[in-house]
Amino acid sequence: MPPGAVDLSGTEALSGRRPVSGRGPVHKGELTRALTGLRDQLGAFELVLDVPGVEEARAAQLDIKAQLDDYVLPRIQAASAPMLVVLGGSTGAGKSTLVNTLVGARVSATGVLRPTTSSPILVCHPDHNDWFLEGPLLPGMGRVPGPAPDAIAGDQLVIIPSEALPPGLALLDSPDFDSVFEDHFEFATKLMAAADLWLCVTTAARYADAQVWQMLQRAKDNGATIGVVLSRVPQGAGSEVVDHFAEMLTEHGVGDARRFTIPETKIEDSRLPEEAAEDVRAWLVGVAENAEDREIVIGDTLGGVLDSLRIRVPELAKQVEVQVEQRAELAQEVEAAYGTALAELDEDTRNGSLLRGEVLARWQDFAGTGDLLRALHVQRGRPGRRSSRRRRSPARVRALKSALRSGLESLIIASAEHAAEQVLVRWRAHPAGGQVLARPAIGLGHASPELSRRVTRAVSSWQDHVQELIRTEGVTKRSVAKLVSFDEEALSLVLMIGLLGYGTSDVAVEGGTSAVPQRLLKALFGAESLRGMGAKARADLRSRIGMLFDEEALRYGQVLDAAGIPDETTPVQLYQATYNLEVAR
Numbered sequence: 001m002p003p004g005a006v007d008l009s010g011t012e013a014l015s016g017r018r019p020v021s022g023r024g025p026v027h028k029g030e031l032t033r034a035l036t037g038l039r040d041q042l043g044a045f046e047l048v049l050d051v052p053g054v055e056e057a058r059a060a061q062l063d064i065k066a067q068l069d070d071y072v073l074p075r076i077q078a079a080s081a082p083m084l085v086v087l088g089g090s091t092g093a094g095k096s097t098l099v100n101t102l103v104g105a106r107v108s109a110t111g112v113l114r115p116t117t118s119s120p121i122l123v124c125h126p127d128h129n130d131w132f133l134e135g136p137l138l139p140g141m142g143r144v145p146g147p148a149p150d151a152i153a154g155d156q157l158v159i160i161p162s163e164a165l166p167p168g169l170a171l172l173d174s175p176d177f178d179s180v181f182e183d184h185f186e187f188a189t190k191l192m193a194a195a196d197l198w199l200c201v202t203t204a205a206r207y208a209d210a211q212v213w214q215m216l217q218r219a220k221d222n223g224a225t226i227g228v229v230l231s232r233v234p235q236g237a238g239s240e241v242v243d244h245f246a247e248m249l250t251e252h253g254v255g256d257a258r259r260f261t262i263p264e265t266k267i268e269d270s271r272l273p274e275e276a277a278e279d280v281r282a283w284l285v286g287v288a289e290n291a292e293d294r295e296i297v298i299g300d301t302l303g304g305v306l307d308s309l310r311i312r313v314p315e316l317a318k319q320v321e322v323q324v325e326q327r328a329e330l331a332q333e334v335e336a337a338y339g340t341a342l343a344e345l346d347e348d349t350r351n352g353s354l355l356r357g358e359v360l361a362r363w364q365d366f367a368g369t370g371d372l373l374r375a376l377h378v379q380r381g382r383p384g385r386r387s388s389r390r391r392r393s394p395a396r397v398r399a400l401k402s403a404l405r406s407g408l409e410s411l412i413i414a415s416a417e418h419a420a421e422q423v424l425v426r427w428r429a430h431p432a433g434g435q436v437l438a439r440p441a442i443g444l445g446h447a448s449p450e451l452s453r454r455v456t457r458a459v460s461s462w463q464d465h466v467q468e469l470i471r472t473e474g475v476t477k478r479s480v481a482k483l484v485s486f487d488e489e490a491l492s493l494v495l496m497i498g499l500l501g502y503g504t505s506d507v508a509v510e511g512g513t514s515a516v517p518q519r520l521l522k523a524l525f526g527a528e529s530l531r532g533m534g535a536k537a538r539a540d541l542r543s544r545i546g547m548l549f550d551e552e553a554l555r556y557g558q559v560l561d562a563a564g565i566p567d568e569t570t571p572v573q574l575y576q577a578t579y580n581l582e583v584a585r
Helices: 025-042 054-077 095-103 126-134 182-193 210-221 238-251 278-289 291-348 357-368 371-376 395-429 433-437 451-473 488-499 517-525 527-563 569-584
Strands: 083-089 121-124 142-145 156-161 169-173 197-203 225-233 258-263
Touching: 025 054, 025 291, 025 569, 054 182, 054 291, 083 095, 083 182, 083 278, 083 291, 095 121, 095 169, 095 278, 121 126, 126 142, 126 156, 169 278, 182 210, 197 210, 210 225, 225 238, 225 291, 238 258, 258 278, 278 291, 291 395, 291 433, 291 527, 291 569, 357 395, 357 488, 395 433, 395 451, 395 488, 395 527, 433 527, 451 488, 451 527, 488 517, 488 527, 517 527
Parallel strands: 083 169, 083 197, 121 156, 142 156, 197 225, 225 258
Antiparallel strands: 121 169
């Protein structure tokens, strides 16, 4: 073993995870379909509400989808492609120097300026150059053939062929994960998730930095196979540093990672002395050249990623459920506002409060001038002499009917306006409501412009329904039927007046010339028949108003849809996609 190299674990330690099944074409197709379905589900929703934990969930959603696109699906489709080793680390850790040493040439920029690696450099055997330039790996990144100058800006993947690497191995020098440039961190994490093996390079002076362990934990959570290189270990104190580093790896759950040390040494032409990196080269080349070992590493990483989805996707689904709960609470606030308005309106149509002003005046005019009595004392014609002429309703009947319709319409519209105002009050008081209302939502605090037309049609239809009840179910008591017949339209108005609460408030008819509607109706039809007609008429009115309010409430559901808040089907589909993946494996 070369001086300074410490081998603390064997190649066999890289196996031990659940192997990936489905190597045959049928199972491969099933697995691909399951993974594609999961990826599509991950791209089908947004976590739009700013609830606790949402930033982490958004990052997880992007990470999982990116890993499926960048690594899992391409790797399943190209299982024989070279093993991709991604070197990651903090600024100045010596990643680029190690890559140059392993390749035996200066392919990646080094220097005192930080960060030096602006674009990721991928080195592979010439036989695989075209595959990496045109292949499915990392589809969102551009490709540039190498060699590359020292500074290439942007998310370009520079592909450099080298005879120094065997056909089964590719090395990728990623940007520093602690770079001052945010896009460098994004590239580093993206490339780490696309690695068959992630080789973390850190120094004896910085191995305890929090960001090193955060990235190692991230790699572990993402299912990556991990190797670590501790570089610039000082002479004399190396054993103590190495032992402490090994203890920290174990404490953080990555103690089974393959570990190497590189001593503090002189760097020439951006390269280490050959013997300093010989152990790392021997391990990587040995695995790459042995088809079985290479398959173990690739299968181990792919299996680890798929295993990680059992935890990562359900955890994401739980965060989606939080969004769904917030949406449901906002929908419940709408339902409560309109439910309260409907209950208040139901009371207002029972207690006589509607029988004021124009309605009261028209009722008094109708009941106190003899029109009501004339409508109820129409003598029966002789048999066989029924008139075919349609009798026109008296003017006072038409005026009362119009006043009732107008009063009821105004009451319904005012109630709908109040409900709309209450929805906004409730939403503004809700943690997620303010965010939804920040989007364009014109007129939510008022009834919809179409409501007036719909209310007119509904009230008119209700009046026709009450008149039909009188015609079809208003069986006159036998003792009365022998003496009188009645005008159905006029009597339907009397029934409406009674339903709307005549006699339950301080409403009174001047001069007392008219009987109370309930007494009059009971005398004509009997208590049982009257109760049946009244219950049906009231239920029909409530149903019509309820449908009007339901139509008004639909606007708020459309606002929630437009805001993009996931509904209850989204987490179910994520759980189902996870289950489908397990079945396909």
